[in-house]
Amino acid sequence: MENKIPEEFEVVYCKPSTLTDMPMHYCPGCGHGIVNKILMEVVEELNIQDKTIGVAPVGCSVFAYNYMNIDMQEAAHGRASAVATGIKRVLPDRYVFSYQGDGDLAAIGTSETIHTVNRGENILMIFINNAIYGMTGGQMAPTTLIGQVTSTSPYGREAAAIGNPLKITDMLAQLPGAYYVSRHSIHTSNAIRKLKKAITKSFEYQKEKKGTCFIEVVSNCPSGWKMTPLESMKWIEEHMFPIYPLGDLKIPKEESKVTKENPN
Amino acid sequence: MNQNNNSNNEPRLMKGNEALAEAAIRAGIHAYFGYPITPQSEILEYFTREMPKRGGVVVQAESELAAINMVYGAAGAGTRIMTSSSSPGISLMQEGLSYIASAELPCLVVNINRGGPGLGTIQPSQSDYWQAVKGGGHGDYHLIVLAPASVQEMADFVFDAFRLAEKYRNPAFILADGALGQMMEKVVLPEAGSLPYHEVNWATSGMGKRKERNIITSLYMQPEEMEQVNLHLQKKYKAMQKEVRFESILTEDADILLVAYGLGARICQKVVELGREKDIKIGLLRPITLYPFPKDEIARLAIRVQSILVVEMNAGQMVEDVSLAVNGRCPVNLTGRMGGMISSPEEVFQKVETIIEKQTLTLK
Ligand SMILES: Cc1ncc(C[n+]2csc(CCOP(=O)(O)OP(=O)(O)O)c2C)c(N)n1
Ligand code: SF4
Numbered sequence: 150m151e152n153k154i155p156e157e158f159e160v161v162y163c164k165p166s167t168l169t170d171m172p173m174h175y176c177p178g179c180g181h182g183i184v185n186k187i188l189m190e191v192v193e194e195l196n197i198q199d200k201t202i203g204v205a206p207v208g209c210s211v212f213a214y215n216y217m218n219i220d221m222q223e224a225a226h227g228r229a230s231a232v233a234t235g236i237k238r239v240l241p242d243r244y245v246f247s248y249q250g251d252g253d254l255a256a257i258g259t260s261e262t263i264h265t266v267n268r269g270e271n272i273l274m275i276f277i278n279n280a281i282y283g284m285t286g287g288q289m290a291p292t293t294l295i296g297q298v299t300s301t302s303p304y305g306r307e308a309a310a311i312g313n314p315l316k317i318t319d320m321l322a323q324l325p326g327a328y329y330v331s332r333h334s335i336h337t338s339n340a341i342r343k344l345k346k347a348i349t350k351s352f353e354y355q356k357e358k359k360g361t362c363f364i365e366v367v368s369n370c371p372s373g374w375k376m377t378p379l380e381s382m383k384w385i386e387e388h389m390f391p392i393y394p395l396g397d398l399k400i401p402k403e404e405s406k407v408t409k410e411n412p413n
Numbered sequence: 414m415n416q417n418n419n420s421n422n423e424p425r426l427m428k429g430n431e432a433l434a435e436a437a438i439r440a441g442i443h444a445y446f447g448y449p450i451t452p453q454s455e456i457l458e459y460f461t462r463e464m465p466k467r468g469g470v471v472v473q474a475e476s477e478l479a480a481i482n483m484v485y486g487a488a489g490a491g492t493r494i495m496t497s498s499s500s501p502g503i504s505l506m507q508e509g510l511s512y513i514a515s516a517e518l519p520c521l522v523v524n525i526n527r528g529g530p531g532l533g534t535i536q537p538s539q540s541d542y543w544q545a546v547k548g549g550g551h552g553d554y555h556l557i558v559l560a561p562a563s564v565q566e567m568a569d570f571v572f573d574a575f576r577l578a579e580k581y582r583n584p585a586f587i588l589a590d591g592a593l594g595q596m597m598e599k600v601v602l603p604e605a606g607s608l609p610y611h612e613v614n615w616a617t618s619g620m621g622k623r624k625e626r627n628i629i630t631s632l633y634m635q636p637e638e639m640e641q642v643n644l645h646l647q648k649k650y651k652a653m654q655k656e657v658r659f660e661s662i663l664t665e666d667a668d669i670l671l672v673a674y675g676l677g678a679r680i681c682q683k684v685v686e687l688g689r690e691k692d693i694k695i696g697l698l699r700p701i702t703l704y705p706f707p708k709d710e711i712a713r714l715a716i717r718v719q720s721i722l723v724v725e726m727n728a729g730q731m732v733e734d735v736s737l738a739v740n741g742r743c744p745v746n747l748t749g750r751m752g753g754m755i756s757s758p759e760e761v762f763q764k765v766e767t768i769i770e771k772q773t774l775t776l777k
Contacts, residue, residue, distance in 0.1 A: 200619040214628045220617035222489045223630035228482035235486025238470045239443050243619045264475035
């Protein structure tokens with residue numbers, strides 16, 4: 150359905166054509182909705198809707214295929230990067246991304262995550278770190294903070310009993326197969342703009358077959374955290390950023406040279 | 414991909430595993446994903462050696478979990494794909510197989526069965542029959558299961574498996590024991606290029622010029638919808654029944670019918686001969702498709718024979734399907750060994766003689 154826009158009006162904001170009209174099921178204020186949208190904005194802007202394939206595994210984003218207007222394959226819990234590998238290996242000229250939660254990518258799918266990046270698969274992996282298992286009702290995740298109360302860490306996470314928050318992104322940045330590794334957030338519109346730039350860059354690198362691009366998004370789960378969306382954004386800043394600081398963890402060698410030699 | 418290699422189609426001596434791998438290349442598979450495990454590692458080794466030369470994709474995955482999910486991805490992308498493993502590795506693939514069956518993606522999975530349970534032994538066994546024919550993973554689903562009994566069939570059944578998998582949009586499965594994978598026999602390899610691949614309209618290969626996106630999923634939140642999906646699958650499994658294949662050896666005049674598949678059937682061929690030499694009319698029915706199972710043929714023969722002996726290299730798994738088909742029409746007996754041990758033809762023949770004695774059969 151095309152709405153005719155009067156000539157004197159200028160469109161400053163609209164939903165990208167790469168998003169469907171299906172109402173999203175995400176809880177109000179959830180970061181998933183934001184990332185789904187900007188990811189599809191990038192696909193529209195780069196004009197790659199016809200050659201992009203997404204893989205969303207079990208987790209709150211399992212229904213991403215209802216919203217993203219591209220070919221999509223739903224994956225078993227933890228296996229998204231293996232599924233994406235399978236697709237990319239037989240269709241190397243397509244753009245392939247996986248979109249995974251922290252339980253998926255850093256617990257049950259740790260092995261697939263590490264080996265996909267280590268092989269330097271030419272895909273984009275988007276990692277939504279909300280420090281909790283959203284879909285199953287707020288259980289502890291590998292990324293849950295020390296002291297954080299969840300339904301399976303009712304007295305707060307204790308390092309002695311269950312270990313520390315897993316900084317898997319830092320680990321992955323060490324692997325030669327990783328080409329671009331960056332941590333972003335959705336807590337302000339400025340942060341969202343930066344995230345969008347990182348996604349755009351990643352698809353451009355993918356075209357050049359440079360290796361794995363990995364973007365962690367420090368996100369929220371108002372329902373699981375039992376907070377209002379606004380409180381959850383504050384909580385991200387105060388509690389998540391000290392453990393998961395924003396910024397690039399690995400940038401392409403060529404670009405780091407350029408920045409050093411020519412700081413402008 | 415270059416499906417031909419330098420050699421011609423003359424008969425040659427090959428290991429079962431290698432014949433199967435070469436046949437898969439000739440069947441035009443686009444990619445193979447796998448993980449080493451005895452007694453099937455030659456399959457992965459063959460592909461890592463041949464695929465780069467012949468333009469196909471091969472990835473040694475980090476686990477069988479990863480391998481089957483790479484298969485799921487690549488099959489979903491609309492290409493001809495396979496993986497292989499042996500018993501413990503096949504156990505790891507079960508969740509993925511359930512997803513693949515539900516999403517109705519054609520592909521081939523090969524199990525070169527070794528003795529279990531647990532880490533078990535690397536010797537040949539048929540202990541994974543139930544896992545193969547009853548589904549194996551969670552949910553109501555079936556694989557199309559083919560059971561070769563020679564190196565020739567290890568090669569030929571790759572083509573049959575893909576033909577059926579693509580016809581029914583269902584994962585196909587080759588269930589062979591370790592001996593069939595390891596032994597060398599004469600084989601004439603199937604002709605390359607004789608299995609054309611037809612483009613599909615359901616693949617998640619990028620929208621291209623399509624208006625509608627394709628989605629591959631096995632998630633249905635409404636039970637009404639999930640029931641419809643199940644009804645659809647059951648209808649498909651029913652339609653598959655016409656693909657039943659079996660081999661009959663002297664079954665028409667038999668007093669005693671042996672039922673065995675794979676290597677077990679090879680042993681039983683000798684038992685039939687031993688019997689006939691002593692004027693005991695033994696026949697052999699060899700199921701070639703284990704799913705669908707030749708239950709009608711067994712039911713038909715059950716009326717004519719005096720007793721059935723199921724010979725398996727396990728504790729008795731197929732015997733349940735045989736008993737269901739026989740439905741009390743004649744006695745059903747079982748013999749076999751487990752854990753990688755193989756019955757000799759003489760052992761099986763002795764069992765036949767005991768049955769004749771115990772059941773005081775008056776043979777024609
Ligand atoms: C094999 C398997 N184990 C467990 C589950 C149940 N399960 C579904 S989603 C999920 C956790 C999701 O958490 P996360 O990956 O962090 O994503 P989020 O929901 O927070 O976005 C679990 C444990 C499953 N579907 N499959
Ligand atoms: S449960 Fe949490 S992660 Fe899931 S949709 Fe709701 S807020 Fe988002």
